Amino acid sequence: xxxxKENFQKIVELARQDGAKVEMLLSGGEDLSxxxxxxxxxxxxxxxxxxxxxxxxxxxxxxxxxxENLSDESLLRxxxxxxxxxxxxxxxxxxxxxxxxxxxxxxxxHLFNPENVTMDKKMEVARLLEEISLxxxxxxxxVPYSGFSETVSFKRILNSEGLDQEFKQNYYSGxxxxxxxxxxxxxxxxxxxxxRSFQDIKTKEVAEEGVRKALSxxxxxxxxxxxxxxxxxxxxxxMVLQMIYSYFSAKQVYEGKSLFKGKLxxxxxxxxxxxxxxxxxLRGSAVRPFDDEGASSQKTVLFEKGVLKNFLTNLEYAKKxxxxxxxxxxxxxxxxxxxxxxxxLVAKGTKSLQELLASHTKVVHLTxxxxxxxxxxxxxxxxxxxxxxxxxxxxxxxxxxxxxFVMSGNVLDLLRDIEDLGNExxxxxxxxxxxxxxxxxxxxxxA
Numbered sequence: 001x002x003x004x005k006e007n008f009q010k011i012v013e014l015a016r017q018d019g020a021k022v023e024m025l026l027s028g029g030e031d032l033s034x035x036x037x038x039x040x041x042x043x044x045x046x047x048x049x050x051x052x053x054x055x056x057x058x059x060x061x062x063x064x065x066x067x068e069n070l071s072d073e074s075l076l077r078x079x080x081x082x083x084x085x086x087x088x089x090x091x092x093x094x095x096x097x098x099x100x101x102x103x104x105x106x107x108x109x110h111l112f113n114p115e116n117v118t119m120d121k122k123m124e125v126a127r128l129l130e131e132i133s134l135x136x137x138x139x140x141x142x143v144p145y146s147g148f149s150e151t152v153s154f155k156r157i158l159n160s161e162g163l164d165q166e167f168k169q170n171y172y173s174g175x176x177x178x179x180x181x182x183x184x185x186x187x188x189x190x191x192x193x194x195x196r197s198f199q200d201i202k203t204k205e206v207a208e209e210g211v212r213k214a215l216s217x218x219x220x221x222x223x224x225x226x227x228x229x230x231x232x233x234x235x236x237x238x239m240v241l242q243m244i245y246s247y248f249s250a251k252q253v254y255e256g257k258s259l260f261k262g263k264l265x266x267x268x269x270x271x272x273x274x275x276x277x278x279x280x281x282l283r284g285s286a287v288r289p290f291d292d293e294g295a296s297s298q299k300t301v302l303f304e305k306g307v308l309k310n311f312l313t314n315l316e317y318a319k320k321x322x323x324x325x326x327x328x329x330x331x332x333x334x335x336x337x338x339x340x341x342x343x344x345l346v347a348k349g350t351k352s353l354q355e356l357l358a359s360h361t362k363v364v365h366l367t368x369x370x371x372x373x374x375x376x377x378x379x380x381x382x383x384x385x386x387x388x389x390x391x392x393x394x395x396x397x398x399x400x401x402x403x404x405f406v407m408s409g410n411v412l413d414l415l416r417d418i419e420d421l422g423n424e425x426x427x428x429x430x431x432x433x434x435x436x437x438x439x440x441x442x443x444x445x446x447a
Contacts, residue, residue, distance in 0.1 A: 004026065004070065004156070004158075005158065005164065007070075007072045007075050007076075008024055008075070008158050010072070010076065011024070011054070011075060011076065011079045012160045014076070014079060015056065015079070015083075015160055016160070018083060019058065020056050020057060020058050020083060020086065021056070021057040021097075021099050021159070021160045021161075022054060022055070022056050022057070022079065022082075022159065022160045023054070023055040023057075023099060023157065023158070023159040023160070023293070023294075024052055024053070024054055024055075024075075024157070024158045024159070025052070025053045025055070025155070025156075025157050025292060025331065025332075025333050026050065026051070026052045026053075026070075026154075026155070026156040026157075026158075026333065027050075027051060027153070027154065027155045027156075027332065027333055028048070028049045028050030028051060028153070028154060029048070029049060029151065029152045029153035029154055030046070030047070030048050030049075030151075030152045031045075031046070031047050031049075031149065031150070031151050031152075032045070032046045032122070032149065032150040032151075033045045033147055033148070033149045034122060034123055034126035034147060034148045034149075035126060035146060035147035035148075036126055036127050036129075036130045036131075036146065036147075037130070037143075039127070039130070039131060039134075041123070041127075043147070049068075050068065050070060051066055051067070051068050051332075051333040051334065052066060052067055052068075052070055052075060052078065052333055053065070053066040053331070053332065053333025053334060053335075054066070054075075054078050054079050054081075054082040055082065055337065056079065056082040056083045056085070056086045057086065057096075057097045057099065058083075058086045058087065058090065059090075059091075059093075059094075059096050059097070060090075060091045060093035060094065060095055060096060060097060061086045061087070061089055061090040061091050061097075062086055062089070062097055062336075062337070063081075063082045063083060063084065063085030063086025063087070063088070063089065064082055064085060064335075064336050065078045065079075065081035065082035065085060066078065066333045066334045095319065095320055097315075097316050098315050098316065098319060099159045099160065099161045099163070099293070099315070100159065100161065100163055100293045100294045100295045100315055101161045101162070101163065102161065102162050102163045102164075103163075103294075103295070103296050104296065105165060105289040105290045105296040105297065106280070106289050106296065106297065107289070108167060108280075108287065108288075108289045111167065111168065111169035111170075111196070111287060112152075112167070112168040112169050112170055113170065113196065113197065114152070114170055115197070115198050117198045121198070122148060122150065123148075125148045125174060125201055125203050126146070126147055126148035126174070128203045128204070128207070129143075129146040129147070129148065129174055129175070129176040129203060129206065129207055130143045130146045130176060130207075132176075132203065132204055132207035132208065133146065133176045133178045133207040133208075133210060133211050134178075136178075136207065136208055136211040136212075137180070137211055137215060139180045139181060139182050139215060139218070140178045140179065140180050140211055140214070141179050141180065141181045141186070142178075142179045143176055143177065143178050143179070144177060144179055144188065145175065145176070145177040145190065146174075146175060146176040146177065146190075147174060147175060148172070148173075148174040149172065149173045149174060150170070150171075150172050151170060151171055151172075151173070152168070152169075152170040153168065153169055153170070154166065154167070154168045155167060155168075155288075155292075157290070157292070157293065157294040159293075159294065163294045165289075165290050165294045167288065167289050167290070169196075169287070170196070171194060171195065171196050172193075172194075172195050172196075172198055172201060173192065173193060173194045173195075173429060174192060174193050174201070174203075174206065175190055175191065175192035175193075175206075175210075176190050176191065176192075176206060176207045176210045177189065177190030177210060177214075178190060178207075178210050178211045178214045179214065180211070180214040180215050180217075180218055181218075182218045182219065183219075185218045185219050185220065186218075187214050187215075187217040187218055187220070188214055189210060189213035189214040189216075189217060189368075190210035190213065190214070191206045191207075191209040191210035191213065192206065192427075192429060193206050193427070193429065194285065194427070194428045194429025195428070196282075213367075216391075216401060217389065217401045217403070218401070219400065219401060220389065220400070220401035220402055220403040220404075221392075221400060221401070221402055221403075222402065222403070222404050222405070222446050223364070223392060223402040223403075223404075223405040223444055223446035224446055225444060225445050225446050226443075226444060227441045227442065227443055227444070228360075228362055228363065228364045228441065228442065228444055229359065229360035229362065229363045229364070229419075229438065229439065229440060229441055230363065230364045230365075230366055230407070230438075230439050230441075230442050230444075231353070231356045231357055231363055231364070231365045231366065231422075231436050231437065231438050231439075232366050232436070232437045232439065233365065233366060233367045233390075233436055234422060234424065234425060234426040234434050234435050234436045234437075235367070235426050235427075236366055236367065236368065236369055237346065237426075237432075237434035237435075237436070237437050238426070238430055238432035238434055239369045239373070239386075240411065240414065240437075241275075241344050241346070241432045241434070242373055242432070243373065243377055243379075243382070243384065243411045244259075244260075244411060244415075245340070245341060245344075246258065246340075246379065247259050247260040248260065248277075248302060248310075248311055248312045248339075248341060249311070249312055249328075249338070249339040249340065250311040250312060250313040250314075250317040250318070250321055250323055250339060251314075251317050251338065251339050252339075253311055253321070254317060254320065254321055257379075257380075259381075259382050259412060260308055260311070263308050264308055264309075264310075264311065265307065265308065265309075266307065266308055267305075267306045267307045268306065268307075268308055268412065268415065268416070269303055269306040269307075269308075269412075269415035269416055269418065270306050270415060270416055270417065270418035270419070271305045271306045272306070272349065272418050272419070272420060272421055273303055273305075273306050273346070273347075273415055273418050273421075274303055274304055274305065274346070274347035275301075275302040275303040275344060275345070275346055275347070276299055276300065276301055276302060276344075276345045276347070277299065277300040277302055277312065277326075277328070277341045277342055277343065277344055277345075278299050278342065278343050278345045279291075279297035279298070279299070279342035279343060280297065280299065281343040281345055281433060282428075283343075283425065283428040283433055284342070284343030284345070284428075284430065284431050284432075284433055285343075285428075285429055285430060285431045286341075286342040286343045286431035287342070287343065288342060290327070291314070291327040291328055291329040291330070292329045292330050292331045292337070293314060293315055293327075293329040293337070295314075295315065295325065295327035295329065296327060297327055297342070298326065298327055300312065300326045300328075302344075306415075306416075310323075310324065310326065311323060311326075312326050312328040312339050312340070312341060313325055313326050313328060313339060314327075314328060314329035314330075314337060314339050315329065316337075317339060328340060328341065328342070341431070342431065343431050343432070343433060344431065344432045344433065345433045346421070346432075346433065346434045346435060346437075347421070348421060348422065348423050348424070348425065348435045349420050349421030349422055349423060349435060350423055351420050351421070351422055351423060351438075352422065352423060352424075353422050353424070353436050354396065356420060356422055356436055356438045357393045357396055357398075358393070358395065358396030359419070359420065359438060361394065361395060362392070362393070362394055363392075363393045363438075364390055364391075364392060364393075364402070364407075364444065365390045365391040365392075365393060365398075366388050366389075366390040366407065367389060367390045367391065368388060368389045368390065369386050369387070369388050370386075370387040370388055370389060371386070371387055375387055376406070377411075381410070382410045382411040382412050383408075383409075383410050383411075384407075384408065384409060384410070384411060385406055385407075385408040386406065386407050386408075387405070387406050388405060388406070388407050389401070389402065389403040389405075390402055402446070404446060405444050405445060405446035406444070406445045406446075407442055407443070407444055408442070408443045408444075408445065409442045409443060414439055414442070417439050417440040417441065417442075418437055418438065418439055418440075419438045419439065419440050420437075420438045421435045421436065421437055421438070422435040422436030422437070422438075423435065424436070
């Protein structure tokens with residue numbers, strides 16, 4: 001028996017004496033990040049981390065505490081703190097919070113594939129991301145943001161029911177954002193990568209694509225105010241999914257905070273819109289064999305031909321709301337238990353991007369939301385008013401780049417007004433896997 005499990009067994013025995021149940025979530029790993037500026041090494045950071053979070057259950061009440069010190073003494077102290085917190089927040093509810101029992105999970109050993117790559121090769125990738133970007137075109141003034149990262153992470157969950165699950169993963173990521181200038185116009189854009197094998201890194205392609213995107217936006221004109229058909233680029237549709245992200249949580253539904261409450265089994269989106277939560281999808285960054293309670297991962301259909309099919313649950317809310325248990329518990333050692341999606345996968349359509357752009361007389365190709373959700377989304381109503389940039393097309397021909405406009409609407413109306421979807425996905429590295437999406441009409445405030 002390893003030291004962690006041995007120490008946890010002592011905590012389990014204490015919990016039994018206290019009439020409590022207990023769960024311990026451990027996570028951590030190693031991170032390396034390297035960045036260059038003006039062909040000189042600017043940042044080199046290697047870090048290691050580990051943390052343990054204790055969840056103590058007393059009937060319907062839960063208490064949390066965490067520590068970065070995994071010694072026997074520290075874990076016992078953390079348990080006592082979590083127990084005290086559970087007693088402090090005791091609820092009047094009678095429904096006891098359950099723990100996941102030991103179960104078989106799908107082996108995902110391929111997620112952890114450590115490679116013997118020299119530090120020189122890693123530094124070369126970081127250096128070339130900036131150097132190639134600077135040399136692609138004389139209009140590139142600088143590369144303000146670029147870098148290479150390597151990540152190794154682990155997660156382990158043990159509980160007083162006897163469960164003990166663990167998985168590890170490793171991957172490489174990087175990015176290069178070029179600042180281009182021509183006359184009075186200056187624009188920045190970039191590209192990134194996410195791979196699980198070092199040999200799959202295509203440094204030159206990433207740098208050149210980032211520069212191409214920045215250059216294409218130079219000389220942008222203002223968009224005349226009006227309603228336009230819009231193709232939301234595959235790289236940007238994740239922002240729309242972020243708007244509805246929390247609505248799938250059974251906890252949010254139970255608390256009356258989800259706009260999907262009361263709509264299960266109803267057709268509330270376009271028939272073309274199909275959405276699955278898939279924790280096994282390797283293109284996504286949220287791959288995992290089990291959730292943060294230790295329950296075995298599973299695919300969950302969320303929308304099928306526009307019909308809302310399921311809410312996402314953890315063990316507590318599946319029991320509380322008499323819903324299927326979908327294994328979507330989410331927490332870190334330092335946070336409380338919530339419910340959240342893993343990889344959200346939007347089903348592709350059959351049309352090319354060019355076919356979508358030629359589907360109406362005038363089409364806006366939205367290629368960037370200029371701010372995050374805080375820039376103009378109201379979760380309680382679904383209304384949004386988001387600054388954005390892109391390109392204007394007329395009869396399938398690109399008229400040119402456009403900026404300084406705001407796209408407004410309601411996210412539920414947007415889902416209903418989806419006319420078609422593209423046949424290619426965005427690049428790996430996001431937990432939201434999307435094609436290009438054609439929406440019939442949205443309001444644009446510009447010039």
